[in-house]
Amino acid sequence: MIPKECKRLAEVDFPIAVVSKHAAREKSIRHGHPSTLHLWWARRPLAACRAMLLGLLLPDPCDPYCPGDFKKEARRILLDMNGHPRGWERDIQSDEGLRKILLKFIGDFSDWDNSANPVYLDVGRGLVKAAHPEETPLVVDPFAGGGSIPLEALRLGCEAFASDLNPVACLILKVMLEDIPRHGSELAEELRHVGAEIKKEAEKELAEFYPKDPGGATPIAYLWARTVNCESPNCGAEIPLMRSFWLCKKANRRRALRHKVLRMEGDLPRVEFEIFEPESEKEIPGGTVSRARATCLCCGAVLSPERVRAQLSEQRGGADTVFDGNGKRIGGARLLAVVTLRPGETGRHYRLPTSSDYQAVWKAQKRLQEILDAWVREGRKGLCPVPDEPLPPIGTLGFRVQRYGMLKWGDLFTTRQKLSLATIGRCAHRENVSDSIV
Ligand SMILES: [Zn+2]
Known part of the structure; x- marks a missing residue:
């Protein structure tokens, strides 16, 4: 056992330049890196965790309290x-030389390319065992987040305990530290299979809510704007809240929206859009919303932030379109443009919305209502198909939408998004993952 008085290697020296270099390089690795499993904030580079753990688990050979058995075993x-460098035989004989070689090994092992190399793994684990011959060290990380530290602890042959307050972090930890090591490629294969099944089923169920264009083009994005109404006397026009009129700024495919105002006898003024190819930036007006104020495109009046918030609150944030009984849009979110892909052509196309785009949304609203009604009829078993839990209270860091009337988690999505999420959730639930994996 390493005596308490004995300093650990990391307390006296650390190959910081080499480890930093490998940690920086690791950020650009996408394929096969655990960070691609799920996004997580402030993920620690594995290189730094691996190196620091080794530096903390191994004693400093120059320390007078360093166990002789460790030095003997480490040299062996x-x-x-x-493939160790020539000269190690000579240098390793002194304690200073052994320390230097241990630091060199720690630096080289922090390279992502060596992280699964059996030679490095054996030496790394061997050194940890030599430092802790009586029992396997336990590395405890109570706020493990993305799990870099416990993962590296397992790699070095330690036992690991990881926890976190955030349930997403817990799921990442469980999959990365338990499921993947236990089931490996079998799990990946099963996930691919089940994922494809869920996709197929969900696509079938959702097809009518995401119709293809009559010409065969597939819409890949719908560009929406929330709307408020101008409160200036004699106007009352609808103001679509848009930060920008640009659709695409790519040099060879510049597209933007421009508007004209229609004034019909006995009706409120109305804004209509068209898509055009701007020659220069100057042709594009600024957006209608800036610093929470909205500017009317018809009369130029400005709606104060308080009034914008009040109007959007009445629409629960305003993400949804409001229809009359016949499916005609009478307010709420307005479609500005639809982005499509055409078969056999590269690049994105932009078109104005049509009534069938709105029809699909109207149908989605009715379908979601049926799902919710059925849930109520069946006694509200299990979770509501649309998340109905309240958002955190006003003032919670990172949540600023409550002032706009979005008070429940479900208010963060449009109806069609909610329907899609509920459908994918249901398909995932139905799909039976084989017992060996669960
Ligand atoms: Zn106006």
Whole structure:
């Protein structure tokens, strides 16, 4: 056992330049890196965790309290390492030399390319075992987040305990530290299979709510604007809240919206859009909303932030279109443009919305209502198909939407998004993952 008085290697030296270099490089690795499993904030580079753990688990060979057995075993393991540099035989004999070689090994092992190399794994684990011959060290990380530290602890042959307050972090930890090591490629294969099944089923169920264009083009994005009404006397026009009129700024595919105002006898003034190819930035007016104020496109009046908030609150944030009984849009969110892909053509196309775009949304609203009604009829079993839990209270860091009338988690999505999420959730639930994995 390492005596309490003995300093750990990391307390006296650390190969910081090499480890930093490998940690920086690791950020650009996408394929096969655990960070691609799920997004997580402030993920620690595995390189730094691996190196720091080794530095903390190993004693400093120059410390007078460093166990002689560790130094003897460490020398044997390092000299047995395949392809070790010439000169190690000579340098390793002194304690200073052993320290230097341990630091060199820690630096080289932090390279992502060596992280699964059996030679490095054996030496790394061998050194940890040499430092802790009586029992396997336990690495505890109570706020493990993305799990870099416990993952590296397992790699070094330690036992690991990881926890977190956030349930998403817990799920990442469970999959990365338990499920993947236990089931490996079998799990990946099963996930691919089940994922494809869920996609197929959900696409079938949702097809009528995401119709293809008559010409065969597939809409890939719907560009919406929330709307408020101008409160200036004699106007009352609808103001679509838009930060910008640009649709695409790519040099060879510049597209933007421009508007004209229609004034019909006995009706409120109305804004109509068209899509055009601007020659220069100057042709594009500024958006209608800036610093929470909205500017009317018909009369130029400005609606104060308080009034914008009040109007959007009445629409629960305003993400949804309001229809009359016949499916005609009478307010709420307005479609500005639809982005499509055409078969056999590259690049995106932009078109104005049509009544069938709105029809699909209207149908989605009716379908979601049926799902919710059925849930109520059946005694509200389990979770509501649309998340109805309240958002955190006003003032919670990162949540500023409550002032706009979005008070429940479900208010963050449009009806069609809610229907899609509920459908994917239901398909996932139905799909039976084989018992061996669960
Ligand atoms: Zn106006």
